[in-house]
Amino acid sequence: MKIDETGLERMRKLKKPGQNEGNVFLFPNLPARLLQKAMGLVEEKKYKEARRLFGKLLDLDSQNQKGLYGWTICSIELGDYASAEETITRLMDEKTPHFMEIFRLYLTLLIEKKDYKNALWEIKKAEGEPELRKMSEFLSHMKSFCLSRLDETPAVAPSTNQQKNGFENSLSKHPAVDLSTLESHDPENRMLLIRHLTDTLNQEDLPEIQRFLLEENQSQEIKTMLLCAIQENHLAETVTIRKFGNVYHVAFDQQFLNRATAERIEQTINHVLGSENPTLAELAIQLSRFFMVNIFPKPITTASEQAWASFFVVRAAGADQTVEEKQHFLNLFAVSEDAYERARETALEAEQYPDWPDD
Incomplete structure (x- = not known):
């Protein structure tokens, strides 16, 4: 598999983190600075530049979990699913207190690949994992999302385990994520849910979205996310939203x-x-x-x-x-x-x- 030269291929030839060939320690805070700058680029959606910096961070420390996590995110956004799968597999195999976040990212990768059947299989396995019990409601919504998109899934032969368990035969259609349930999730789950919900939105959903935007008791953060979804899908030129106790008219322009x-x-x-x-x-x-x-x-x-x-x-x-x-x-x-x-x-x-x- 061919990977960007600044990435994983060079990671296998690493010297000790933070040292040059003369064993002189360079820039003791360089990893932190690289991570901060890379994360800033991710927020700006400059994934190519961000991945280059995550690659430099991994050159210094090939086991840096935040670097691997960031590399995976950028690879997914850039459509380099092979690189993303390589790093996320490494993270999944390591013992980490952040396994839930890593599993969410793995699920994101499968869904981005439109590999809904394997995503459903992973969700089924995750339902029996004690460390993922806190994600049960989130997994339920992701399962519904994948089930609703199965028609778009390319023909993929089911694994042996799937055939043995007859899981594929149990699949049936369910509705997509309901807006009214979003606020019950933690912020990271909300981001992932809305991200995948964005892919399914169309003009028919606009009245429901508009109703949600005008409800007083709905989360302002979710409302802002939905505004971004409307813009990405070109659903409207203007909408009305209630925030900070007031009603505003929003135009999707330079402001x-x-x-x-x-x-x-x-x-x-x-x-x-x-x-x-x-x-x-x-x-x-x-x-x-x-x-x-x-x-x-x-x-x-x-x-x-x-x-x-x-x-x-x-x-x-x-x-x-x-x-x-x-x-x-x-x-x-x-x-x-x-x-x-x-x-x-x-x-x-x-x-x-x-x-x-x-x-």
Whole structure:
């Protein structure tokens, strides 16, 4: 099997993690920096660049589970299922306290391959695993999803074990995931469920989605995910949504999820702080991306982009900074105390809402 040269083939020729040929230790925090940068690229959906960095991380430590996990995610997104299967199999064979997350990823791989029969077989086996009992409801929904998509499955010969157990004969049609059940799942399960639900959405589902978006007691995080699903499937040009106790009209344009504003804030942070303190700048950018997505569509025009940039830098610097240090950042961005406070007050108003997601 041919794999990207920055990846698993080179991992087999590794020297000791963090050392060069002269046994001089280089960049003791390099693995952490590579991981942070790679995860940031994953969030930006730049999977090719992210996988290259995960490959470098695995060059330093071929057993790094987060590196293997990230490599697998990127390989799935890039359609390199052979590489993904190689790494996920390694993770599945290792003893890890994160087996549930790894199994979810393995299930994702099978579904991305449209190998619904084997996915169903794995779900059946998982139902008897004690360590996966907490996933029982999630597995039930995934089973329903796979059953509903069997017609799309290419002809694949069932395994010997499947034939012995007669599992294939027990398959029957079930409806896809019900929106009303999404909030009962933990955030990671929600992400996976909505991701697969997105593949099935069409114009007929729009009234049900619109009803969900307008319900007061539904999760804001799920509503934001559904907005992304509507955009990906081109289901509508505009929708109405209730968030933060108000009703907003959402257009799927350049301001969707505050993307254009977030990019300008990121450019401002990099321009002002990128050279002086790149680590702080990167953390502030990550905070700004998370915030701008989750506050949408609540207006953020109460503060300028420079004020928002200074706010995220001050927040990234931590609560233990001195008054002088905070003022230093405001001066760097040429922002007054009043302008900074307008951004801060808008942020606190949103974050104090009951179901503001954890960052």
